[in-house]
Amino acid sequence: MTTTSARGGVAAPFALARYRDGNSIRLGLVAGDRIRPLDPQDLGAAGLNGFLGSPDWNRLEDLAAAEGPWISLDSVTLTAPVEPRQVLQTGANYRTHVIDLVVAGLAKDDPRSPEEAREWAGKMMDDRQANGEPYFFIGLPACVVGDDVPLALPPYSQKHDWELELAVVIGAEAFRVSREEAMAHVAGYTIVNDITTRDLVFRRDMKEIGTDWYRGKNAPGFLPTGPFLVPAPFVDPARLKVRLELNGDVMQDATTDDLLFDIPALVAAASQNMPLLPGDLLLTGSPAGNGAHWGRLLRDGDVMTGSIQGLGTQVVRCVAEQAAGEA
Known part of the structure; x- marks a missing residue:
């Protein structure tokens, strides 16, 4: 099953999302055009980050195929799907992006043509990819x-x-x-x-x-x-x-x-x-x-x-x- 909605296609049997439920935010499992709430007993963990530390995707795959409190994905307001600490x-x-920035930043008195600067920047990016960090x-x-x-x-x-x-x-x-x-x-x-x-x-x-x-x-x-x-x-x-x-x-x-x-x-x-x-x-x-x-x-x-x-x-x-x- 591909997860699809007005949010675009997700080429996966299921995904995670967080959505607004009154004044609170709930974690949900998305499958197709439906979403269902996920509680700690569903996750086998205290919360999202606890689950992600040792994710049991088979557990969620079973839930995605099961009957349950499914609701239409388009009926909820999604928010950020993560709660990062860092x-x-x-x-x-991105190689092309950096080359574009180099060419755009050429000084007016730079004797190089844009094509020459692009070639120089490309070689610099190749060297950075091979030897840089x-x-x-x-x-x-x-x-x-x-x-x-x-x-x-x-x-x-x-x-x-x-x-x-x-x-x-x-x-x-x-x-x-x-x-x-x-x-x-x-x-x-x-x-x-x-x-x-x-x-x-x-x-x-x-x-x-x-x-x-x-x-x-x-x-x-x-x-x-x-x-x-x-x-x-x-x-x-x-x-x-x-x-x-x-x-x-x-x-x-x-x-x-x-x-x-x-x-x-x-x-x-x-x-x-x-x-x-x-x-x-x-x-x-x-x-x-x-x-x-x-x-x-x-x-x-x-x-x-x-x-x-x-x-x-x-x-x-x-x-x-x-x-x-x-x-």
Whole structure:
């Protein structure tokens, strides 16, 4: 059975989701166009992260085939399908995206043509892939929301941008694991749109400090996530289509085979400093086609529709956050 709904197709027999139930949020099992609540006795664990630490997918497969308190998926409001304690983000991890950034950043007095710069950047990325390491920074778990929450665009900037990304959901705790061990610590996958305020990424007051990811990426709701958590056994992350539309126009359209560092490499590298905990998110980077590339950043009323093959579709609606003192 393929899980389908207005949220897009999920090429899996079942998936996990979280949905609003009055003033609370419940964990649910999605199968087809239905969802049923999951209680601790269903999971065999105290909660979602406890289950993900040692996921028993056979247990959920049996529930997906059983009679029970099923309701229509379209009758509930889904929210973020995860509750991470840590969010790690990967920068500059799509080959084409990085090459585009290099070419776009050419100084006016650079003697190279765009084609020459692209060739140079391509060789640099090939060398980085062969000899380099992934680049990580930290996001705030408080920024993780579902697409049921409108994206409020802060008034301190007019340069908020999108970055649709495949996100790894960690299963069993991973600490200093090898590349060969890494996939045993992946519970599943979801979709994250990593919103970025472009003019705050680099410090103006002290350029030597470099990037300021806290101010550039961490505002309320800046990590729209979901709608589903799809179990790892049902996903081949090596060549997934990643697509984002802005008001119906295609802005990002790529596949994950353009990643410089693949999922095993990312999980292994990220685990070397701190343990990755069950339920944590590891974002894998964004492909080419961000707003900075198109010269079109987010505005009040914009609608972003992001989909990743087999993981469903999220629809994020943008609203202008009112500045202090505005009526």
